[in-house]
Amino acid sequence: MAIEITGYTGSVIQNSNESKQLGGERNHQQGSVSLAVSNPTNSDTVTLTNISKQLKNIEQKIVETPVVDTQRVESIKAAINNGSFQIDSSSLATKMLAFESRLFS
Numbered sequence: 001m002a003i004e005i006t007g008y009t010g011s012v013i014q015n016s017n018e019s020k021q022l023g024g025e026r027n028h029q030q031g032s033v034s035l036a037v038s039n040p041t042n043s044d045t046v047t048l049t050n051i052s053k054q055l056k057n058i059e060q061k062i063v064e065t066p067v068v069d070t071q072r073v074e075s076i077k078a079a080i081n082n083g084s085f086q087i088d089s090s091s092l093a094t095k096m097l098a099f100e101s102r103l104f105s
Contacts, residue, residue, distance in 0.1 A: 048056075079085035 076085060
């Protein structure tokens with residue numbers, strides 16, 4: 001397996017068994033790795049596709065989204081405290097049975 005690296009600056013790669021300067025060949029019991037390194041250039045660029053940019057935006061929105069809907073929790077707490085919170089036992093039982101059937105099927 002050959003990997004061509006352009007713009008290489010001579011950094012060190014850490015391996016679980018060894019630390020070695022890039023630019024040579026290493027042979028292991030599983031196979032061999034050969035690295036071809038050319039002279040460093042200043043023309044290397046990285047561009048992100050629109051999809052990768054969208055995924056990054058989505059990831060950021062997920063990070064910013066709270067895990068718990070605090071407004072809903074506060075409204076339920078207030079309803080419990082003032083005695084107006086009501087539980088629909090039929091709906092609760094139906095959802096519990098559906099959950100159990102998915103869990104054990």
